[in-house]
Amino acid sequence: xxxxxxxxxxxxxxxxxxxxxxxxxxxxxxVRNEWDLPEVDGMEYDQYDTPASRWIAVHEGGQVYAxxxxxPTTNKCGIYTYMIKDAQDGLLEDIPEIxxxxxxxxxxxxxxxxxxxxxxxxxxxxRRRVHFALTLAMLRSAQDLGAKxxxxxxxxxxxxxxxxxxxDFDAAGPIMEFDGVNSQCISIDMSRNKQ
Numbered sequence: 483x484x485x486x487x488x489x490x491x492x493x494x495x496x497x498x499x500x501x502x503x504x505x506x507x508x509x510x511x512x513v514r515n516e517w518d519l520p521e522v523d524g525m526e527y528d529q530y531d532t533p534a535s536r537w538i539a540v541h542e543g544g545q546v547y548a549x550x551x552x553x554p555t556t557n558k559c560g561i562y563t564y565m566i567k568d569a570q571d572g573l574l575e576d577i578p579e580i581x582x583x584x585x586x587x588x589x590x591x592x593x594x595x596x597x598x599x600x601x602x603x604x605x606x607x608x609r610r611r612v613h614f615a616l617t618l619a620m621l622r623s624a625q626d627l628g629a630k631x632x633x634x635x636x637x638x639x640x641x642x643x644x645x646x647x648x649x650d651f652d653a654a655g656p657i658m659e660f661d662g663v664n665s666q667c668i669s670i671d672m673s674r675n676k677q
Contacts, residue, residue, distance in 0.1 A: 485618070486619075499539055499546070500537065502544070503546050506546040510602065511597075514602055530557075530562065530564060530596065532559050535551050535557070536623055538623055547601050549598070551597040552594070552627065552629075554593050563588070565596050566582055566667060570582055580656065581658060582654055583667075591631065593624050593632050595634035630673065631669060633668070638664040638666040651668040654666075
């Protein structure tokens with residue numbers, strides 16, 4: 483099993499991995515979760531898939547098991563910045579403005595993680611290993627990008643599984659329900675999560 487961090491600068495070195503990642507995202511978010519999101523040619527995408535972002539894929543033998551996106555909080559593309567800030571600024575109708583306890587930062591040392599998924603086809607016997615590989619790759623990539631902190635909106639059951647993965651997260655907002663799933667913004671202090 484491999485973890486690969488993709489960018490617009492290096493994706494040409496990885497064959498079909500980027501479109502395969504977007505296809506796996508479609509399966510997770512549009513097919514399984516039934517979210518109304520943009521798609522084309524069997525791939526899900528949104529306004530945050532820009533050259534400023536990085537995408538981490540956990541994969542093996544042409545199968546994408548999991549993925550996540552990192553976006554700098556300094557990103558700006560048209561009216562959009564990053565998901566948590568745009569929600570706080572009232573730009574995203576499906577995400578409440580109160581998901582973060584503080585004003586959303588705009589700081590070159592803070593990155594947002596989003597679009598985290600584990601493919602439904604990932605065998606049960608591999609899921610824990612896939613979660614660990616994805617989290618470790620995300621933390622390493624964020625560290626390589628100079629992040630001192632990472633923000634994310636994840637399932638609110640994170641206190642149960644994060645310690646098993648060796649992660650030290652802090653709650654950064656209230657628990658909120660999205661499509662029947664309780665979720666919460668978390669903050670990861672990279673100085674406490676060295677990889």
